[in-house]
Amino acid sequence: MAIKFCVKASRSAVEIIELINKAYGSAAMSRANVYRWYAHFRDGREDVKDDARSGRPSTARTDENVESVRLLTEDRHATLQMIADRLNIGRETVRRIVTEDLGKRKICTRFVPHVWTTEQKQEHVVYCQNLLLMGQDERFWENIITGDETWRFAYDPATKRQSAEWVGQNSPKPKKL
Secondary structure (H helix, E strand, O other): OHHHHHHHOOOOHHHHHHHHHHHHHHHOOOHHHHHHHHHHHHOOOOOOOOOOOOOOOOOOOOHHHHHHHHHHOOOOOOOHHHHHHHHOOOHHHHHHHHHHHOOEEEEOOEEOOOOOOHHHHHHHHHHHHHHHHHOOOHHHHHHEEEEOOEEEEOOOOOOOOOOOEEEEOOOOOOEEO
16 A cells, blocks of 8 residues: 555655665565556556456365365265365365365274174174185185184275275274274
C-alpha cells in the first residue's frame, strides 16, 4: 500500500525505493518488485491481489478434495495411487492431504504370537481336517510349508505391504493373529 500511496502522491520509483529501504532496512522489498508494482499502480491498478489466471489451479488441496480423500481412506487398505487415480489428482497431493490435513499414517500389521482360546483351537482342528481332505491330491502337498509345529498354506494374500492400513494419529497399531 505504501507504493500505491507514493504513486498517487506523484513520487518517482527511485524516491519510493529510498523510502522503503529507509523504513524496512534489510527486510525491504527488492528493487525489481518495487519497479514492477510502481508500474502497475502508475497504469491504474487498484488491487494488490493476484489477477485471475486461466489453466490448472495452483493446488488440488481444496476442501472438496480433502473431503473426497477422507471418504476414500475409510477403506483402510486403499493406496495413495488408488486414491489419486480415482480423484484424478497427483499422488503427492493425496499424500499431503492424508498425512497433513487428515493426520493419518499408514502402518503395517504386526504379527502377534498365538494364544488361542478353546473356540479358536476347535476351529483350527476343523481347518486341519479340511486340509487333510484336500491333501488327497498329491499336488496339493507341494504348496504346503511347515515350520515351528504350525502348518500354513503357502499362499497368504495378506503380505506385510498388503496388510498396511491408514490409521489416525492416536490409533492403536493393527495386529495380525
